[in-house]
Amino acid sequence: MQFLDIVQLLDTSIRLGTPLLFACLAGLFSERSGVVDIGLEGKMLIAAFFSAAFAYYSGNAWVGLLAGIAASVLLAVIHGLASITFRGNQLISGVAINFLAAGMTVLIAQSWFKQGGRTPPLTGNGRFGNVELPFAIGPSDAEAAGRPLSQMIAEAGPVQQFYSELISGHSILVYLGLITVAATWWILFRTRFGLRLRAVGENPAAVDTAGVSVIQLRYAAVLICGVLCGLAGAYMATSLQAGFVKDMTAGRGFIALAALIFAKWRPVYAMWACMLFGFFQALETRPDLIEAVIGMKVQIQLLGALPYILTVVILAGFIGKAIPPKASAEPYIKER
Amino acid sequence: EPALIFDLGGKFDKSFNEAAFGGATRWAEETGGTFREIELQSEAQREQALRRFAEAGANPIVMTGFAFGNVLSEVAPDYPDTKFAIIDMVVDSPNVRSVVFNEHEGSYLVGMMAAQASKSGTVGFIGGMDIPLIRKFACGYVQGVKAVNPDATVIQNMTGTTPAAWNDPVKGSELTKAQIAQGADVVYAAAGGTGVGVLQTAADENILSIGVDSNQNYLHSGKVLTSMMKRVDNAVYEAMKAGEGLETGFNVMGVANGGIDYAMDEHNASLVSDDMKASVDMAKGKIASGELAVHDYMSDNTCPVE
Amino acid sequence: MTAPAIELKGISKAFGPVQANKDISISVQPGTIHGIIGENGAGKSTLMSILYGFYKADAGEIFIKGQKTLIPDSQHAIKAGIGMVFQHFKLVENFTVLENIILGAEDGAMLNTSLGKARKELKHLAEEYGLNVDPDEVIENLSVGHQQRVEILKALYRKAEILILDEPTGVLTPAEADQLFRILDRLREEGKTIILITHKLREIMDTTDTVSVMRRGQMTATVKTSETSPEELAELMVGRKVLLRVDKEIAKPGETILDVKGLRVIDEKGVERVKGIDLHVRAGEILGIAGVAGNGQSELLEVLGGFADGTGVITMNGSEIPLSGHGADGRARRDAGISHVPEDRQREGLIMEYSAWENTVFGYHRDKDHQAGLLMDNAAIQAEAQEKMDRFDVRPPNPKLAAKNFSGGNQQKIVLAREIERNPDLLLIGQPTRGVDIGAIEFIHQQIVNLRDQGKAILLVSVELDEIMSLSDRIAVMFDGHIMGERDPAQTNERELGLLMAGITDTSAVADDAKGASEEALNDG
Amino acid sequence: MDKMPKWADIVLIPVISLLLAAFFSALVILAIGENPLEALKLMVDGALMRSSGWGYTLYYATNFMFTGLAVAVAFHARLFNIGGEGQAMIAGLGVALVCLYIPWPHWSLAILGASVGAACFGALWALIPAYLQARRGSHIVITTIMFNFIAAALLNYVLVELLRPVGAMDPASAKFPAGTHLPSFQDMFSTETTKMFRGAPANVSFFLALAACVFVWLLIWRTRLGYEIRAFGQSESAAKYAGISPVRITVIAMLISGALAGMMAVNTTMGESERLILNATEGAGFIGIAVALMGRNHPFGVFLAAILFGFLYQGGAELALWTNIPRELIVVIQALVILFTGALDNMVREPIEKLFIAMRRRNA
Numbered sequence A: 001m002q003f004l005d006i007v008q009l010l011d012t013s014i015r016l017g018t019p020l021l022f023a024c025l026a027g028l029f030s031e032r033s034g035v036v037d038i039g040l041e042g043k044m045l046i047a048a049f050f051s052a053a054f055a056y057y058s059g060n061a062w063v064g065l066l067a068g069i070a071a072s073v074l075l076a077v078i079h080g081l082a083s084i085t086f087r088g089n090q091l092i093s094g095v096a097i098n099f100l101a102a103g104m105t106v107l108i109a110q111s112w113f114k115q116g117g118r119t120p121p122l123t124g125n126g127r128f129g130n131v132e133l134p135f136a137i138g139p140s141d142a143e144a145a146g147r148p149l150s151q152m153i154a155e156a157g158p159v160q161q162f163y164s165e166l167i168s169g170h171s172i173l174v175y176l177g178l179i180t181v182a183a184t185w186w187i188l189f190r191t192r193f194g195l196r197l198r199a200v201g202e203n204p205a206a207v208d209t210a211g212v213s214v215i216q217l218r219y220a221a222v223l224i225c226g227v228l229c230g231l232a233g234a235y236m237a238t239s240l241q242a243g244f245v246k247d248m249t250a251g252r253g254f255i256a257l258a259a260l261i262f263a264k265w266r267p268v269y270a271m272w273a274c275m276l277f278g279f280f281q282a283l284e285t286r287p288d289l290i291e292a293v294i295g296m297k298v299q300i301q302l303l304g305a306l307p308y309i310l311t312v313v314i315l316a317g318f319i320g321k322a323i324p325p326k327a328s329a330e331p332y333i334k335e336r
Numbered sequence B: 001e002p003a004l005i006f007d008l009g010g011k012f013d014k015s016f017n018e019a020a021f022g023g024a025t026r027w028a029e030e031t032g033g034t035f036r037e038i039e040l041q042s043e044a045q046r047e048q049a050l051r052r053f054a055e056a057g058a059n060p061i062v063m064t065g066f067a068f069g070n071v072l073s074e075v076a077p078d079y080p081d082t083k084f085a086i087i088d089m090v091v092d093s094p095n096v097r098s099v100v101f102n103e104h105e106g107s108y109l110v111g112m113m114a115a116q117a118s119k120s121g122t123v124g125f126i127g128g129m130d131i132p133l134i135r136k137f138a139c140g141y142v143q144g145v146k147a148v149n150p151d152a153t154v155i156q157n158m159t160g161t162t163p164a165a166w167n168d169p170v171k172g173s174e175l176t177k178a179q180i181a182q183g184a185d186v187v188y189a190a191a192g193g194t195g196v197g198v199l200q201t202a203a204d205e206n207i208l209s210i211g212v213d214s215n216q217n218y219l220h221s222g223k224v225l226t227s228m229m230k231r232v233d234n235a236v237y238e239a240m241k242a243g244e245g246l247e248t249g250f251n252v253m254g255v256a257n258g259g260i261d262y263a264m265d266e267h268n269a270s271l272v273s274d275d276m277k278a279s280v281d282m283a284k285g286k287i288a289s290g291e292l293a294v295h296d297y298m299s300d301n302t303c304p305v306e
Numbered sequence C: 001m002t003a004p005a006i007e008l009k010g011i012s013k014a015f016g017p018v019q020a021n022k023d024i025s026i027s028v029q030p031g032t033i034h035g036i037i038g039e040n041g042a043g044k045s046t047l048m049s050i051l052y053g054f055y056k057a058d059a060g061e062i063f064i065k066g067q068k069t070l071i072p073d074s075q076h077a078i079k080a081g082i083g084m085v086f087q088h089f090k091l092v093e094n095f096t097v098l099e100n101i102i103l104g105a106e107d108g109a110m111l112n113t114s115l116g117k118a119r120k121e122l123k124h125l126a127e128e129y130g131l132n133v134d135p136d137e138v139i140e141n142l143s144v145g146h147q148q149r150v151e152i153l154k155a156l157y158r159k160a161e162i163l164i165l166d167e168p169t170g171v172l173t174p175a176e177a178d179q180l181f182r183i184l185d186r187l188r189e190e191g192k193t194i195i196l197i198t199h200k201l202r203e204i205m206d207t208t209d210t211v212s213v214m215r216r217g218q219m220t221a222t223v224k225t226s227e228t229s230p231e232e233l234a235e236l237m238v239g240r241k242v243l244l245r246v247d248k249e250i251a252k253p254g255e256t257i258l259d260v261k262g263l264r265v266i267d268e269k270g271v272e273r274v275k276g277i278d279l280h281v282r283a284g285e286i287l288g289i290a291g292v293a294g295n296g297q298s299e300l301l302e303v304l305g306g307f308a309d310g311t312g313v314i315t316m317n318g319s320e321i322p323l324s325g326h327g328a329d330g331r332a333r334r335d336a337g338i339s340h341v342p343e344d345r346q347r348e349g350l351i352m353e354y355s356a357w358e359n360t361v362f363g364y365h366r367d368k369d370h371q372a373g374l375l376m377d378n379a380a381i382q383a384e385a386q387e388k389m390d391r392f393d394v395r396p397p398n399p400k401l402a403a404k405n406f407s408g409g410n411q412q413k414i415v416l417a418r419e420i421e422r423n424p425d426l427l428l429i430g431q432p433t434r435g436v437d438i439g440a441i442e443f444i445h446q447q448i449v450n451l452r453d454q455g456k457a458i459l460l461v462s463v464e465l466d467e468i469m470s471l472s473d474r475i476a477v478m479f480d481g482h483i484m485g486e487r488d489p490a491q492t493n494e495r496e497l498g499l500l501m502a503g504i505t506d507t508s509a510v511a512d513d514a515k516g517a518s519e520e521a522l523n524d525g
Numbered sequence D: 001m002d003k004m005p006k007w008a009d010i011v012l013i014p015v016i017s018l019l020l021a022a023f024f025s026a027l028v029i030l031a032i033g034e035n036p037l038e039a040l041k042l043m044v045d046g047a048l049m050r051s052s053g054w055g056y057t058l059y060y061a062t063n064f065m066f067t068g069l070a071v072a073v074a075f076h077a078r079l080f081n082i083g084g085e086g087q088a089m090i091a092g093l094g095v096a097l098v099c100l101y102i103p104w105p106h107w108s109l110a111i112l113g114a115s116v117g118a119a120c121f122g123a124l125w126a127l128i129p130a131y132l133q134a135r136r137g138s139h140i141v142i143t144t145i146m147f148n149f150i151a152a153a154l155l156n157y158v159l160v161e162l163l164r165p166v167g168a169m170d171p172a173s174a175k176f177p178a179g180t181h182l183p184s185f186q187d188m189f190s191t192e193t194t195k196m197f198r199g200a201p202a203n204v205s206f207f208l209a210l211a212a213c214v215f216v217w218l219l220i221w222r223t224r225l226g227y228e229i230r231a232f233g234q235s236e237s238a239a240k241y242a243g244i245s246p247v248r249i250t251v252i253a254m255l256i257s258g259a260l261a262g263m264m265a266v267n268t269t270m271g272e273s274e275r276l277i278l279n280a281t282e283g284a285g286f287i288g289i290a291v292a293l294m295g296r297n298h299p300f301g302v303f304l305a306a307i308l309f310g311f312l313y314q315g316g317a318e319l320a321l322w323t324n325i326p327r328e329l330i331v332v333i334q335a336l337v338i339l340f341t342g343a344l345d346n347m348v349r350e351p352i353e354k355l356f357i358a359m360r361r362r363n364a
Ligand SMILES: Nc1ncnc2c1ncn2[C@@H]1O[C@H](COP(=O)(O)OP(=O)(O)OP(=O)(O)O)[C@@H](O)[C@H]1O
Pocket: A185, A189, A190, A266, A267, A268, A269
């Protein structure tokens, strides 16, 4: 295996890890506030659809992004109503939301586009283009040179390879994802809002008696969760892909949930966990590399199941215990 | 009234099912008739759809995809007065017409074109679900490539092992990127809806792609080298046109009878040189005449070349 | 006369079908300590939580310093100068003291500035009131007493003029309680107003200026402390004259039934709760275990009852019983002749959703006489339940009613009926009368004594010294997981036991004192 | 004092929730430009007005009874088994192994063998999450979700690499031998003159599901184990006090739950497809959640709710067949039912409770 292979594998990992990352941070905000969210998947899915649909109609990916976020936030509000206002079972609410999204996306897509639950492919500005950082070899250089980009990068030095392939050339949302990690950390541990958020996930009564509204805090967290899931879904439909197809999130919301546990509800760990799981997905595209490195074929089914297996191992507490925020999944009930 | 049942990939997969839909639409336009259709959403619906259409008097009932094989063999005997046509699978029943295609022949032709268009000597193949049918595509393709350039490398990937593999453009896209990274500059997608992602990425990354089943050249004009056309549309069209008098039995569509071809149009005219076209047409003629035999993977589940 | 610091008018509050407060009015003068007493469930905490904006009243008005004030949430209460220390602390356990203090009272959107300011302020408050805590310590590492300090600091940091304390001494040793009262005095001198909820008549008599009595959701009286007596308060609390003594004969102990040697218990958090104790209970006697809550009594009962693990040697009727692993569960204990009335009947003794009859076999549901083939013999169990309930005067005597629909006293009777009727060799009984009305208390005490007189061994744990004193034949005092000493109830007094409960074994100075003298000492303390 | 009478809890509230779900479903249908009444009529026609419609309805209901009971039993122990899907998948493997590798002389024996296989494999797949919950405190909801995915991967591997006959395309096992073919309703109820349940997949497993309902009822309300399961579900601390081992109950309740979920494989794999296919469960494991919620965790309620969902499933398929409404409509309805009967329960419950308390006050 060559250096470039590694770089390319990591490059793929980042692309595939980014939707996980947004969803994982979304879950982090929600769960840190004490609201468990197994509906990440549904919110991503509905955002993917609406972002694709609106990007298609408007021809503008940013419009799509906003629409996706709005749709995801709407589902987040339903989850908030169920788990905060009506103090219902958060897990059941999450299950309902996943089904709601799975059904509604196809229903609406069929009604709008009559293409069996998909949107027409997005072109041009309907998708997020890739950002070409200064000094990187990008498609425009390739165009100018009239040669395939892959060849030009293969011929470059390792630093340039690393820079052009791994650092440069991603969608703007990928960079936004990384910024979100830092922002999440900062908000959580350096701001008043973060302090209260962490407190309400541990002991809502303490927050309440300190004169802060538990309901507002939790809604804030759930809404942030909605926005981030919206980004995750929009990234999938308008950046990673060019349009929506039925069930396109394919369980990524659950992988993000797994990553959240893996990361022990911490933002920086969350980034590493998502990139690791993105890496597993990347490996699925390069069976040749796996074979070259470990000398035998690995079943792709095993590779696909690896994030789940690892999460179970982590949950079992054999490798460091993952302790969720104390009040998570508990509705805040004052009067029985 | 004829009926058409689409397999799980969906009517608008830009490929296999869409071709069938195209054939049915052509029939409807030409004859002014109407047809019933349904897109399957789940496995359990297969049988139900067949039976309900049969009971409702639809005739003939056309279905696309090998996955109907099992179910049809059970249902067909229950409705002896109804004619069925199944594409891509052989069902042995007196009221069933089984249409199969010599995909290996068409794949051979586009393989030849890929090898001639490739500058790097490395070309790619991306299959949908890992089943013998798709290996048949791959095997024909590799034979075509090697016929032109025995030293060429063909990178092969399958998207998955379940029907979901027909509809996973994200994975298709990533597989394409991986193949490009390994030097491929022409990729052939035989992957249903997944191929949309393959063609998209190939266009994004400025390499050539080859479409499948329908003519997909228009999807990315000037970026799609050609398409391996499996005239599912013709098969459906003919079945519907025959109506209740549909001739049953085994029906092989190949290069010889126009069931298999490669696509040429204004979108790829600039990509295919006259030399290329000449050599491919020569092979086509030889295959049609039987002079050139392309190995069919499904005949013995092996492929002589890698 | 100045306007009252607080005036509540016509406060009512219902929790579903339960009327917790009913048309309550009360007024508290500034610069005083106002006590509120009442039995469990009388509605004291509810009333104060309404004042603090934790619950919303269904009806009624609140006046602060003569101003009508709306308190829809705690933020408004804090703004109005009210601070409250809840019965169950409201702290974020994995936050530091400092973080808990500033929570909700931050100075800006950024944490750094708030933390800096709070640190200074905290130091200042600590010096002024002698409330020392390490600002950087995490709450879960603090003792209960220190956690309470943090709660008080939280209120003071928010500049509370009115401080509500809900049963602050329940979790404190007598010494810690004394210190708390000194701080409260200090605050009163500064002109702050304090509302103190407690069950302990002595605390009321010693520290308050005025006292209000609540019963069944209503305010029955407000009197000047100097013009009342404990007896009068007790009568106001329960609505009739109270007999505080139990009639019983001298015990005639037989052979040792339970023998405990070197028992140690480590709880789930890894803290050692019982640190090697020895004790024994003989047939026909009641051994009372006294102590402030949280000194290992609960864990002692749990291990003996078979639902916590421990180490050491325990023999029952001469044969050793396992303390962990196989055979160390409640079922095995019952088979060994141990019955157990748990401390918390609602969380342990009963399944609240189960009907009374189902509860009468809880723990014994696997016994042969409750089976009909593979299934449970529900008809027989119901008939038996009816009988038991009649005998124990459970009201209403309807076995089909769910346990949650009985009052606390009657729930306790159901548990007692179940455990006593099994005719055990040893009865473990924890807090037998917690939350039980006076009438039921007398009944329950009588049942315990009767069982003793039948020659059964009884191990009684209670935080109510009165109860321990009046029921026990021997008293052992637990402090910090140790047994500090054993006393004969006839030859000790509350003062001596109080010292033992605080961990002071040198009680020679008070041991011989006459009862009157000890009371005097308390009064000037 | 109870807040409201029992009938209100078990009948009134579910009915109101259901009406709400129906109302919103109608809105959805309107929103995609179709007529809800027409749709309902089509669904009723297709699912209830023909014997073969019933044959499908009862076939689906059989699955949902099993998975609904599975969720309900776990709920009684206050465990949320969201892994019915995975358990049923793996149970399908159990059925396939039993049917493929043991030569059964007659279906009546084969169904017993297959039931044992299904129950054991389903239970096994529930065992690990149960053990992890009981011993290591890993949240069972998360672990069972993970196990659903792991099950799918495992089944995929087994079907593609091990059980698929050479040369076959489908990721599916070979056909089961004739000795294992279960009588369908068509076989059982058709006469010479009238064909009943023609082509419908309902088969004897339906009666197995009915038996399971009775079994669960007896288990939960009449046996010591049921007593202990419910006690544990109501109060873990009390259960400990009574000598009921939380570990034991957690594991046993999940084993029973997993076995019940697994039993649906007898219906799908042995009764219907007569070979193991990849997606035999088709989400029935998740529908079990809705069924249990609606049925208030009572076997009779589960039975009724399962029939209702069977109707929705069959009716939804008919809709997809004859109109432009995709089958996903049922997924939406299912989501709304779960939402209103489960997550938004308090939205319906609280006003009704208040009403009853107010009424009682007035009467008092
Ligand atoms: N309660 C806290 N208050 C302030 N900063 C904190 C707190 N907890 C963690 N941090 C800081 O957050 C940063 C890392 O955040 P995060 O928890 O996402 O990553 P980490 O690598 O897990 O950190 P840590 O060193 O805490 O394990 C570290 O600098 C850590 O010291």
